[in-house]
Amino acid sequence: MPAIRGIRRFYSYLGRWVRPYEKDAPKMAAPASPHTPAEVQRQPSQKGGAAAAAKPSALAKHAHRLLTTLNKLRKEGVLCDVTFVCDAETVHAHRVILVSTGSNFKEILQQYSSRNATENDKSSLQDFRGATKIEIDLRGSGLTASAVDKAVEYAYLSDIELLRSGDARERQEIAKVARYFKLLSVEQAVLKMADNVPALCEPAKMLHVQGILKHINQFRNDGFMYDATLICGKEQIPTHKIMLAALSDYFLAMFSAGMRETSSQVIEVGGIDGKLLRKVVDFAYTSALELTTENVQEILHVGSYLQSSLIVEPCCEFLKKHIDMDNCADFYPLTKTYNLVDLEEAVDKFVSDNIIVLSNRQQFQKLELGKLVEILSRDSLRVMSEVEVFGIAMKWLHHDVARWEHMNKILECVRFPLLPPQQMMMTVAREWDLVKKDSRCVALLKEATRYHNMVYRQPVLETPRASLRSDYQCVVTLGGIVQRGEDEESCEDVTFLDMYSQNSAWKDLAQVEQEVSYHCAAVLNNFVYIAGGEAPSISKLSSHKLAINSVWRYDPGRNQWLSVASMQEARSDFSLVPVGNHLYAICGRNKTPGELFTVERYDPLVDEWKYVKRAYEPVFGHAGAALQGKILVSGGGRNKVFHNRVHSYDTALDEWSEKAPLLSPRAFHRMATVGDKVFAIGGYKNRSGPGFPVNDVVSVECYNMAENQWSVVAPMLEAQTGAGVAVLNESVYVVGGRAFSSTSSRRSVRLNTVTKYDTKRNRWERCSSLKQPLRGAACCTLRLPQRLFSMSRLITTV
Secondary structure, three states: OHHHHHHHHHHHHHHHHOOOOOOOOHHHOOOOOOOOHHHHHHOOOOOOHHHHHOOOOHHHHHHHHHHHHHHHHHHHOOOOOEEEEOOOOEEEEOHHHHHHOOHHHHHHHHHHHHHOOOHHHHOOHHHOOOOOOEEEEOOOOOOOHHHHHHHHHHHHHOOHHHHHOOOHHHHHHHHHHHHHOOOHHHHHHHHHOOOOHHHHHHHHHHHHHHHHHHHHHHHHHOOOOOOEEEEEOOEEEEEOHHHHHHHOHHHHHHHHOOOHHHOOOEEEOOOOOHHHHHHHHHHHHHOOOOOOOOOHHHHHHHHHHOOOHHHHHHHHHHHHOOOOOOOHHHHHHHHHHHOOHHHHHHHHHHHHHOHHHHOOOHHHHOOOHHHHHHHHOOOOOOOOOHHHHHHHHHHHHHOOHHHHHHHHHHHOOOOHHHOOHHHHHHHHHOOHHHHOOOHHHHHHHHHHHHHHHOOOOHHHOOOHHHOOOOOOEEEEEEOOEEEEOOEEEEOOEEEEEEOOOOOOEEEEEEEOOOOOEOOEEEEEOOEEEEEOOEOOOOOOOOOHHHEEOOEEEEEOOOOEEEEEOOOOOOEEOOEEEEEOOEEEEEEEEOOOOOEEEEEEEEEOOOOEEEEEOOOOOOOEOOEEEEEOOEEEEEOOEEOOEEOOOEEEEEOOOOEEEEEOOOOOOOEOOEEEEEOOEEEEEOOEEEOOOOOOOEEEOOOEEEEEOOOOEEEEEOOOOOOOEOOEEEEEOOEEEEEOOEEOOOOOOOOOEEOOOEEEEEOOOOEEEEOOOOOOOEEOOEEEEEEOOHHHOOHHHOOOOO
């Protein structure tokens, strides 16, 4: 009940502040809003609750955008005709806006404008035509400019947060302004606002701005307070200059650059059709813009001429809905003429999504060379193989002999290294007589051949044509220990989280070459290396005493594994970190000598591991991450005693240094780099007392290298020790793991949980669970081939 009363009080305040303009001008009273504050309370609840019922209308969104622009112009002093003079500063405003908010400001403005008006002028004070500018002297009143400015801004935008922001003293100042101008609703809103009111701010704001725009439109219809008449051909269009300035940068520049139109009431506009100009001026007041396939380009021209994004944007949205196979290429000249970047991107996407079908249509041949090169170079080009890309390129080339001179530019878009050598030669053979005439095209085939011959160097060869053509980034798990019923066993599974399907789910991708757990994975240019770990024993369980030194490389484009050079030492519970074109294997443990403090670097150019400077101390169960060319190593322990120490390895100088320690000791945690921050997530630490000898750590810490400081961020939803971690779209995914009980049981709980930490919003959420509990797996992020995803749902419907 108190909450309901608070809502009603709030809408009561709003109703007194934003009531229709009617006193002294009955003809100008705007029609009542379809949802006045009192009526909002009586609206039946819709599906989705209050939030759905309060969804802003197109008019409300349009009004809010206009008034936000007008408030910005007010702060800049553009076209302001009301000035509040305080002791030290002045506050500017537009009287059309103030009067449209209610009769309080109207009476005040009439009072101040009449003081300096002559007898001849007083007859016109009802619509302020006798006062070009109004000055309200508040000196000596004790009102501060800051408080007056906030009260005026509230009149424009009805933003409750303006009244709630600041300290108690500032709110008292705003209440004082409201009291001075007899704005009781504002005063009460500041002093007696209920705690639950902020939830209603957005719908109330939209009602307010929508009401203001309706009143201004009524003013225009009744010839009240307008200060400009546009002359365009035979059309004479009465309007308000501030509305023109908010609508169009063309008019804004005209009125703010000191041109004669600033003071003139008659403004001539050339270069556009008068009837269309009337339509867009009407649109400014009503948000109604009737677009058809016959008039959209004409209105787009007017919007572009007037430099009005408010007009251009709805035209572009309309055109996007009419892109099809028979006109898509015809849009490009239009986008170039009017610099419609957003529309061009929509056409690019349509062409890329439908390139196979489109290549058999006449529209395809209308694509210019530069645009075709751009389209065929995209990772998001919807093709299953580079064979299709080659065929598309040749169709365009064969259409006109004059295009043959551009063959090398077109064929540079074909990623020949992605084709097996034999398939590449068979594909090109059909066009060899033409291709061999251009030595630059022959060089592309030689480049692909060299790529295939340099097997170990492929991840670091610098050629864009070797990059997998796909824009599907996915979180991938490799190996680990799965729980099947009551038993656990090492597995060979490689799975990925398909977030592009209608229902996000984990799917099978491949199998590792040998069962392994507590290994590491690192990615170099979309090739993933898995190194070390623990091989299963006869009992199917793992142990660091069974640590291995083997290293495998997986190419998701070809779905192929390659055995590369083994590490110098067998390692499990270590960290593998990529920096530049190298991999660094850091510490860990094995059967002999146990905990390690050696560090190795892998160079794919020579397929070789070499020792670099060893770490400060032997450690296992630690975490590692790269940041700005350096490697951070945190936590872990020795002899099952875990610590919070952090060290940094400078790969360029081959030197170790000590950094600020973690806020909490932890081991078998994970670290992830996002932007210029490193996050330490999960793990466990030593404990005393009965039960398992460790406690889970659910806290998450963020490291700032510039300040050499760790800080606490949002904690995990639940413990996930020994989980896999991958970064995708500035979010950290934590996959599987286990949780340790604080009871006398010495068995941990295996998890199929997947959670995601959004680093921007500092918030955790749950994702699709694994098929079965998984621990000791390696995780990474890879671009996966388009063939793994349903092409039918990616192609735009024709």
